[in-house]
Amino acid sequence: MENIRSRLKFGNKVEDVKLRKRKSQLYSKEDESALNDGVLKARVVVFCLAFRLINCFLVQTSFVPDEYWQSVEVSHRMVFNYGYLTWEWKEGIRGFSYPLFFGFIYKILHFIRYDSVHLLIWLPRIIQALLAASADVKFFFLTRTLQGPDVAKWTFFCHLCSWFSWYCCTRTLTNSMETTLTYLALFYFPLPGSQTHSSKKYLTLVALAVIVRPTALIVWFPLLMYHFWQEENKLRLITHNYIPIGAVAVVISTVIDCIFYEKLTLVQYNFLKFNVFHGVADFYGSHPWHWYLTQGFPVVIGPHLPLFLHGCTLALKRYKILLAAVVWTIMVYSLLPHKEFRFIYPVLPFCMVFCGISLANLKAWRRAAAFMLLVSNLSAALYTGLVHQRGTLDVMNHMQTLCEASSSSSPPDVLFLMPCHSTPFYSHVHCPMKMRFLECPPDLGEEGYVDEADRFYDDPLHWLRTSFPYKSSLPTHLVLFDVLEKDISVFLKGNNFERTAEMFHTHVPEGRVGGSVFIYERH
The missing domain is CATH 3.40.50 (Rossmann fold)
Incomplete structure (x- = not known):
C-alpha cells in the first residue's frame, strides 16, 4: 500500500510540474505577444509623428483663404487685439471654438514672451500635424483589428500615400480638423468586426467635428443611422448618448460664441440660413451638379481611384455602410451650387479601407501597383506642397x-x-x-x-x-x-x-x- 501511495504522490507531482510548465509557457507566450504589440505600437507612433512633422515642413504653399481667415487670423485678433475679421464673423456664421484652440496657443506664447512670427505661423501647423499623426495611428490599429496585419499594412500604405491628405492634413483648415476627428471617431465606431467600439467616445469626437464645421453632420448622418439601426437598446442609445452628447456640444459652442460675439448667437442656424436658404455661398462660384463625380472626387482620391473601385467590388457587403457614407456625402454636396475639393476630404478615411483591401488582393501585381501609387502620389504631393501657389x-x-x-x-x-x-x-x-x-x-x-x-x-x-x-x-x-x-x-x-x-x-x-x-x- 505504501508503494502504491508513494507512486500516486510521485505521479501527482509530475502532473503538477507539467501543468506549471504549460502555464508558464502560456504566460510567456502572452507576455511575448503583449511585448510585441507594445513594440509595434511604439514603432507606429514614432513613425507617424516623424512622417507628419516632415509632411508639415514640406507643405509651404497656400491652398484656400479659409486656411488663415477662418482660423489663425481670428486667433491673432483674439490675443493681440489687432487684425481683420471677414464678413462671416460680423454676420455670426462662424464659430469661435476652432480659432479659440489656436488662440490658447498664441496666448501661452504671448505670456512667456515667445510670440515670434515664426512660432505663430508654424506652431499651429505642427499641432495640426501631431493630431494627424494620432489619427494615423488609430487608423492603422483599426484596420489591423478589422482585416488582419497583412491588409492593415497595405491599407496604411494607401492612407499615407494619399497626395491630398499630405497636401491638407497639416493645414489650419476646418476641413483638416474635421477629417482628423473623423479618423479618430472611426476607431471607436461599431464597424463589423471592430473590437474598440465606444459609443460615447466616437459620438464625442463627432460632436467636436460638428462644432468645428457644422457640415460634418452630412458625412456622419448615414453612420449615425446605421448605428441606431444596429443597436438593440435604441432608447438607451438616444437618451444616454445621442441627446446628452449633442446637447453638451451645442451648449458649449453656443456659450463660446456668445462670449466672443457679445450677444446671443446661434452659429449653426446662421450658417444654414446664409449658405443654404439665402444661397450666399453661390457668390464664391457655382459648379454643375456632376462636378464632384467628374472632377472633385477623382482629384481628391487621385491615383487611388482604380483601387477604390476594385475594393468596392471586393468588400461591398462587409463595408457597405462606409461606401454609403461616401455616396451620400458626394450626393448631398452635389446638390449645393458652390463646390470645392476640400468639402469632400472627410470621406477619404472610408475610401482608404477599400483601397487597402484592393491592394492586398492584387497578389502578383501588388508591389508594382504600390510602386506606381507611391511615385504618382509623391510627385503630386511634392509639387503642390513646395511649388504650386507659394x-x-x-x-x-x-x-x-x-x-x-x-x-x-x-x-x-x-x-x-x-x-x-x-x-x-x-x-x-x-x-x-x-x-x-x-x-x-x-x-x-x-x-x-x-x-x-x-x-x-x-x-x-x-x-x-x-x-x-x-x-x-x-x-x-x-x-x-x-x-x-x-x-x-x-x-x-x-x-x-x-x-x-x-x-x-x-x-x-x-x-x-x-x-x-x-x-x-x-x-
Missing part, C-alpha cells in the same frame, strides 16, 4: 521685413491689389503696420451691389485715381500679380513706384491670378 506666402515673409520701418517717421502702408483674401494677413506678419486689401463681402440684399474687388478689376486705373487723388494719400507699397502690371503701368510710373521684389507663384496662372507676385515701392 508666392502669396513668400510675399508675407517679405512683408515681415517692413516691420522695422513701422517705428520710423514714414511707416509702411501696404495695399494688396489682388483678388480678396489672396494672402494671409497679420497672423503672418505679427506687426500692427497698416495693410489693406480689396474687400469682397457678398451681396446681403443691397440693390445694385458690386464688391470693391470687382469695381477695381472693371477699371483698375480709374479706381486707383479716384481712391488716391493726392500723392500724400498713396500707399508706400503695392502687392500685385504680374497679370495686373500692364493695366496699371501708367499709374505706377506716374507715381514713382518701382518693382523691388518678385516671387514665383504658379505655373498655371488663371484669370486674375498670375504666375508671379510683384512688390512695388514708392520712391
Whole structure:
C-alpha cells in the first residue's frame, strides 16, 4: 500500500510540474505577444509623428483663404487685439471654438514672451500635424483589428500615400480638423468586426467635428443611422448618448460664441440660413451638379481611384455602410451650387479601407501597383506642397521685413491689389503696420451691389485715381500679380513706384491670378 501511495504522490507531482510548465509557457507566450504589440505600437507612433512633422515642413504653399481667415487670423485678433475679421464673423456664421484652440496657443506664447512670427505661423501647423499623426495611428490599429496585419499594412500604405491628405492634413483648415476627428471617431465606431467600439467616445469626437464645421453632420448622418439601426437598446442609445452628447456640444459652442460675439448667437442656424436658404455661398462660384463625380472626387482620391473601385467590388457587403457614407456625402454636396475639393476630404478615411483591401488582393501585381501609387502620389504631393501657389506666402515673409520701418517717421502702408483674401494677413506678419486689401463681402440684399474687388478689376486705373487723388494719400507699397502690371503701368510710373521684389507663384496662372507676385515701392 505504501508503494502504491508513494507512486500516486510521485505521479501527482509530475502532473503538477507539467501543468506549471504549460502555464508558464502560456504566460510567456502572452507576455511575448503583449511585448510585441507594445513594440509595434511604439514603432507606429514614432513613425507617424516623424512622417507628419516632415509632411508639415514640406507643405509651404497656400491652398484656400479659409486656411488663415477662418482660423489663425481670428486667433491673432483674439490675443493681440489687432487684425481683420471677414464678413462671416460680423454676420455670426462662424464659430469661435476652432480659432479659440489656436488662440490658447498664441496666448501661452504671448505670456512667456515667445510670440515670434515664426512660432505663430508654424506652431499651429505642427499641432495640426501631431493630431494627424494620432489619427494615423488609430487608423492603422483599426484596420489591423478589422482585416488582419497583412491588409492593415497595405491599407496604411494607401492612407499615407494619399497626395491630398499630405497636401491638407497639416493645414489650419476646418476641413483638416474635421477629417482628423473623423479618423479618430472611426476607431471607436461599431464597424463589423471592430473590437474598440465606444459609443460615447466616437459620438464625442463627432460632436467636436460638428462644432468645428457644422457640415460634418452630412458625412456622419448615414453612420449615425446605421448605428441606431444596429443597436438593440435604441432608447438607451438616444437618451444616454445621442441627446446628452449633442446637447453638451451645442451648449458649449453656443456659450463660446456668445462670449466672443457679445450677444446671443446661434452659429449653426446662421450658417444654414446664409449658405443654404439665402444661397450666399453661390457668390464664391457655382459648379454643375456632376462636378464632384467628374472632377472633385477623382482629384481628391487621385491615383487611388482604380483601387477604390476594385475594393468596392471586393468588400461591398462587409463595408457597405462606409461606401454609403461616401455616396451620400458626394450626393448631398452635389446638390449645393458652390463646390470645392476640400468639402469632400472627410470621406477619404472610408475610401482608404477599400483601397487597402484592393491592394492586398492584387497578389502578383501588388508591389508594382504600390510602386506606381507611391511615385504618382509623391510627385503630386511634392509639387503642390513646395511649388504650386507659394508666392502669396513668400510675399508675407517679405512683408515681415517692413516691420522695422513701422517705428520710423514714414511707416509702411501696404495695399494688396489682388483678388480678396489672396494672402494671409497679420497672423503672418505679427506687426500692427497698416495693410489693406480689396474687400469682397457678398451681396446681403443691397440693390445694385458690386464688391470693391470687382469695381477695381472693371477699371483698375480709374479706381486707383479716384481712391488716391493726392500723392500724400498713396500707399508706400503695392502687392500685385504680374497679370495686373500692364493695366496699371501708367499709374505706377506716374507715381514713382518701382518693382523691388518678385516671387514665383504658379505655373498655371488663371484669370486674375498670375504666375508671379510683384512688390512695388514708392520712391
